[in-house]
Amino acid sequence: MQLAKHRRRPRLELKDPPHPDNLHALYRETEDPVERARWHALWLLATGHPIPQVAKILGYSERWVRTVIHRYNQGGLRAMADLRHRNKGKPPLLPPEVQEAFRQALQAPHPRDGLWTIRNAAEWLSERLGREVDPRRAWSWMRRLGFAPLRPRPRHRERDLEAGEEFKKSSS
Template sequence: MKSPKLQAGYCANWIRILARRYNQRGPESLADQRHHNRGAPSLLSVDQQDRLRHLLEHLSPDGDLWTGPKVARWVSEQLGCKVHPQRGWDTLKRLGFSLQIPRPRHHKADPAQQETFKRELQEQVRQVQHAHPHEQLELWAMDEHRIGLKPVIRRIWALASARPVIRIQQRYEWLYIYGFVHPQSEESQWLLLPSVNIEVFTIALQHFAQTVGAGPERQIILVLDRAGWHESSEVDVPEGIHLVFLPPYSPELQPCERVWPLSNEAIANRHFKTLDELQEVQAQRCVALQNDVTCIRHATLFHWWPTSLFTRLIFFLQRSELQRYGWKHEFWGKSY
């Protein structure tokens, strides 16, 4: 019979340590104990950490952005000895910082007006429902997105040994995607049209109203931005469609803005000879998005978007199930 150390795959000394743990603390002591390790102590004192945290809220001493090596140099000055640049990154992580891209906001945007819109949208929905108590009511959003022969370049996964190369040709011919999304039901409608103006927008509205059945039996509230061709009095709004305009300079409140990176996936890093070739590929992508309802909902269902309690509960349960496996996404917002 083989010795215990050969059967277990451990040396004799480690087996004795495990046996002692088992006798003292029971079976739980045999589990992996590494998660109890606190790691190496911080190089900085509590006061130094607080001072660095305050400095990181502003530009670095040289007037530029903070980086890991700059933090390491600052730590070196505090300790009076040389510190490896990697320690700067470690210090940032220990202080709770992460590398992020700031969310852009137009300099003319009014945050107070944006918050007011979020609160009042629910009331606008109630007013339309009160005016049409027996009709079905839905809250949609729409926007336009320009694509063309000017290439869309996106980051991709590639072997570290060589940088990928793509063929490009800068040309300025355009198409426009008209996207309509219903975050609550995950439904979406797509149109590819040659331009954006009052006439084309009217055509898009009429096509949308006919497709979803807007009219006396179905009322649609459509949230959109304040583009000139949207607000024009010359727009022929179909029966059953109610336009609600976002605050000025507030694209971050538009759910459709979140789907354009998804629609660009099919045309990114590709060279198209003609608009017709581009249109064929983009049309296939729009059809795929129209069928991928979960993707649309996760991208467009903002936490403040008016929905039924049942829909919000289902959304929350699906999110919780994904988080059990450690998955999270920047599109998630606060849920209730």
């Protein structure tokens, strides 16, 4: 019985790398930190540093460095620039036009009872967005827009109004 020999992967190298000075200039001029790391990796590789050392210098994994090399080999310098900002993130929970409408609504008295409570704000947002909005989320949007929810001071249900007036008169 004959055993199969272990075959090593071919060494991964940059194909037709530009002059290291050009890569260094791209690395130094770029303001985007992610793109800067890519150019830095290419510059180090072009100057003869091995992949593990580049990964250690930059604080990335060897896999990340290999991905950068593969992308460069497939698309050249243009491929490195096209990688910028692919992940735009989630859209905001409150679109800008709804934010502005909410700000305008908060500046006027609430239509039902004149006070913007957290529950009133959550109902208003639920109607505009077409989905349920948690009162805590409404509160955070009110705070983000610079408003505080208003509610009357709590009053005791069994208070004596006459005794309160009498107290005010006697204490002044």
